[in-house]
Amino acid sequence: MSRYLVTGCAGFIGSTLVDALLADGCEVVGIDGFTDYYPRDRKDAAIAAARSDPAFELIEHDLGEAPPPPAALEGVAGIFHLAARPGVRASWGAGFEPYLHDNALATHLVAESAADRGLRLVFASSSSVYGDALAHPTSEDAPPAPVSPYGVTKLTCEHLLGAHSRNFGLDYVALRYFTVYGPRQRPDMAFARIIEALVAGSPFEVYGDGRQSRDFTFVQDAVAATIAAMHKGASAATYNVGGGSEATLRESVAILEELSDRTLDVRYTKEAAGDVRRTLADTRRIRGELGWEPAVELRAGLASMLEATGAIVPAGRDNG
Numbered sequence: 001m002s003r004y005l006v007t008g009c010a011g012f013i014g015s016t017l018v019d020a021l022l023a024d025g026c027e028v029v030g031i032d033g034f035t036d037y038y039p040r041d042r043k044d045a046a047i048a049a050a051r052s053d054p055a056f057e058l059i060e061h062d063l064g065e066a067p068p069p070p071a072a073l074e075g076v077a078g079i080f081h082l083a084a085r086p087g088v089r090a091s092w093g094a095g096f097e098p099y100l101h102d103n104a105l106a107t108h109l110v111a112e113s114a115a116d117r118g119l120r121l122v123f124a125s126s127s128s129v130y131g132d133a134l135a136h137p138t139s140e141d142a143p144p145a146p147v148s149p150y151g152v153t154k155l156t157c158e159h160l161l162g163a164h165s166r167n168f169g170l171d172y173v174a175l176r177y178f179t180v181y182g183p184r185q186r187p188d189m190a191f192a193r194i195i196e197a198l199v200a201g202s203p204f205e206v207y208g209d210g211r212q213s214r215d216f217t218f219v220q221d222a223v224a225a226t227i228a229a230m231h232k233g234a235s236a237a238t239y240n241v242g243g244g245s246e247a248t249l250r251e252s253v254a255i256l257e258e259l260s261d262r263t264l265d266v267r268y269t270k271e272a273a274g275d276v277r278r279t280l281a282d283t284r285r286i287r288g289e290l291g292w293e294p295a296v297e298l299r300a301g302l303a304s305m306l307e308a309t310g311a312i313v314p315a316g317r318d319n320g
């Protein structure tokens with residue numbers, strides 16, 4: 001039975017990855033520092049099912065303070081490194097310091113441990129490293145030019161992994177996730193905020209004109225790509241993970257309104273610094289080398305997100 005370490009195991013994507021690995025019959029040791037970026041009760045809920053599985057072990061630990069404890073690395077076949085401080089808007093100003101701690105510093109320490117033990121490390125990078133890309137779809141070879149401090153720290157992490165690889169033979173794969181959504185999505189992300197507003201009947205603030213678009217990736221698809229990268233990714237390679245469901249915020253709102261049969265009270269406000277206008281992944285590399293393709297398109301993914309709230313039955317499904 002394979003055993004893996006998942007960092008950021010109580011987060012949105014990390015907890016979904018843990019569940020998938022456990023369902024595949026793997027043992028999982030998870031590390032999470034339960035940082036204050038959003039409330040802990042959501043993270044506790046996200047790993048509640050995993051914690052009742054004897055194949056899962058949770059270690060509460062801050063990876064920016066110290067490397068993974070030896071017990072977390074014992075007998076593992078590889079490390080999925082998802083722990084990070086996410087989000088572009090909070091990374092400006094005084095908010096920047098924890099990004100250095102949770103992203104750059106933590107990744108440096110995890111990379112050292114992985115190289116020392118000869119363990120493969122799959123790293124959760126981000127489309128934010130591209131900034132406002134010059135071409136769409138954007139290939140992995142496009143020049144990175146992040147427009148947010150968060151994006152700069154994710155690119156820093158990629159470069160740190162490269163340096164550990166060139167000097168100490170670290171075996172790593174970097175995945176650039178494009179806007180991941182689905183059940184358990186972080187409360188600061190747009191779809192989670194829209195659904196919360198639909199349930200509560202409260203106003204929803206759009207940053208900018210709502211015509212900014214994203215290549216949306218359903219969380220189970222992101223998780224499948226992450227597991228495929230551990231098994232089949234080329235060493236020191238970078239892969240885009242894009243769901244292929246490009247939509248503007250306005251289009252996404254329209255789908256959610258239709259599925260929920262409710263109307264959103266939208267308030268337009270000023271653009272947020274660090275937000276890009278458009279993202280769209282060129283996924284030829286990951287399709288060709290890992291045989292991965294996204295399986296869930298936006299409408300179906302949003303319906304399952306609505307369903308997971310327990311408060312709204314999406315149109316086309318009945319609860320009888």
Ligand SMILES: NC(=O)c1ccc[n+]([C@@H]2O[C@H](COP(=O)([O-])OP(=O)(O)OC[C@H]3O[C@@H](n4cnc5c(N)ncnc54)[C@H](O)[C@@H]3O)[C@@H](O)[C@H]2O)c1
Pocket residue numbers: 007008009010011012013014031032033034035037043061062063064065081082083084085086101102106124125126127176177178179180181186
């Ligand atoms: N959600 C997305 O759309 C998206 C897009 C691109 C990249 N990513 C990357 O994917 C990863 C997971 O993102 P998410 O949306 O699930 O975020 P999340 O905030 O839900 O999960 C991250 C987890 O890491 C933990 N963590 C943070 N700093 C830590 C530290 N110093 N030590 C130990 N644990 C720590 C947090 O407590 C949290 O539970 C992150 O690396 C993020 O940068 C996410």
